[in-house]
Amino acid sequence: MDKLTQYLDNHPHNELHPSEIANLLKDLDDKNFSEAVQSIPKEIIADVALELPDRYFEDVVESFTPQEIAKSVTELESDDQTDFIQELEEHDEIMAKEVFGELDSEDQADILQLKQYEEHEAGAYMQIEVYTAGLEKNVHTVINDFAKLRRKGELENINYLFVTDKENKLRYGIGLDNLLVFDFDKTLQYNIEETPEKYKPIFSTDHDDIADVVQKFQEYNLNSMPIVDKHGVLIGRITSDDIYDVISEQATDQMYHLAGVDDDAEEDEDIFKAGKARAIWLGINLVTAIFASLVIGMFSDTLQSIVALAILMPIVASMGGNAGTQSLTVVVRQLALGEIAKHDAYRTIKKEVILSLVNGLFFAIIMGIIASIWFDKGMLGVVIGMSMVINLLSAGFFGSMVPLLLKRFHIDPAIGSTVILTTVTDVVGFFSFLGLATLILL
Secondary structure, three states, X not given: OHHHHHHHHHOOHHHOOHHHHHHHHHOOOHHHHHHHHXXXXXXXXXXXXXXXXXXXXXXXXXXXOHHHHHHHHOOOOHHHHHHHHHHHHHHOHHHHHHHHHHOOHHHHXXXXXXXXXXXXXXXXXXXXXXXXXXXXXXXXXXXXXXXXXXXXXXXXXXXXXXXXXXXXXXXXEEEHHHHOOOOOOOEHHHHHOOOHHHHOOXXXXXXXXXXXXHHHHHHHOOOEEEEEOOOOEEEEEEEHHHHHHHHHHHHHHHHHHHOOOOHHHHHOOOXXXXXXXXXXXXXXXXXXXXXXXXXXXXXXXXXXXXXXXXXXXXXXXXXXXXHHHXXXXXXXXXXXXXXXXXXXXXXXXXXXXXXXHHHHXXXXXXXXXXXXXXXXXXXXXXXXXXXXXXXXHHHHHHHXXXXXXXXXXXXXXXXXXXXXXXXXHHHHHHHHHHHHHHHHHO
């Protein structure tokens, strides 16, 4: 708590950054946390609450009155206001209604407008606050208006001027660096007419998938993007800070899904909910493990005859599993980043198969020599070497094909891929190793 108090004392309120306060709060134990929350300047309560992990949200909002929270919500931009109200509704619906009722009608209208969008739609991530100018406006006037709004703190992350026609339809997007070299005494239309194609805006519609918006941000290196409705009317913008959050969430989702856990359940403090989500995938994994064990059971006589097979068998399965996971991780990530086109499946699979084959041959030779010397049986080295080549080859093939196939059927390639791949590499590894041993050694 001393660190937080010292930080607050040493910084004027207009210099306080919510993320720094949130980081200091996370280092405190429960008792000191409750006391320290009361030190948060009232105007940034909501901002700090959004910066903290979900498990702290309820503790923060319960420390203040609905009126105090509402006052801090008014300081947020419309997209953050909506995020806060939706988060509050999940924790305390009654308080959420009270806070919402304390807001002015304009803020309420903005929140209701943004809440109508689905979670995956661009409109759910946009902010209503956006400065526009008509084609007929004088450049000098536009710059003065920009300066006034910035001084008042009514607009943040100003990088582009969005130019609209009389029907408020988006026509152009002008970077501030270009605006500064315009002829200040002329209209925007006069300046733009020289090279209109240069100012063609990169935009999305409010119902576009946010994943497509993220791809545009990355492809065109954007700082902000105008959002229009189906008629082309400018209704808001999405800024880069929101895109960073989306990218982070997508990466987290992928990591959780690859591990067979549910991202929403893991963020919840309910142990039963998280345990249930994990148990589902563990149950599926148990079924597949039993299937792999049945394959081993088919060669019980072979295992009893040659004990060395039981010692070497896990090596084949482990190498195949790791090789498959490498291919799977690379392909899933490339799919998420949009680096694999629809017609690109063959090239991707070919690359992963070749890599797996090369590694398979290399490690097959090494393990073959080790096994031959270890058990003084040359043909045993041949068996494990051939099995490793077969298993790593199948690992590369299925590790790349499974996520591509799931993507084709509009299923998240991260979900279930690991379980499918583990089953394939275990079954192929055990079957090839024990099968070859039965044919060659007995």
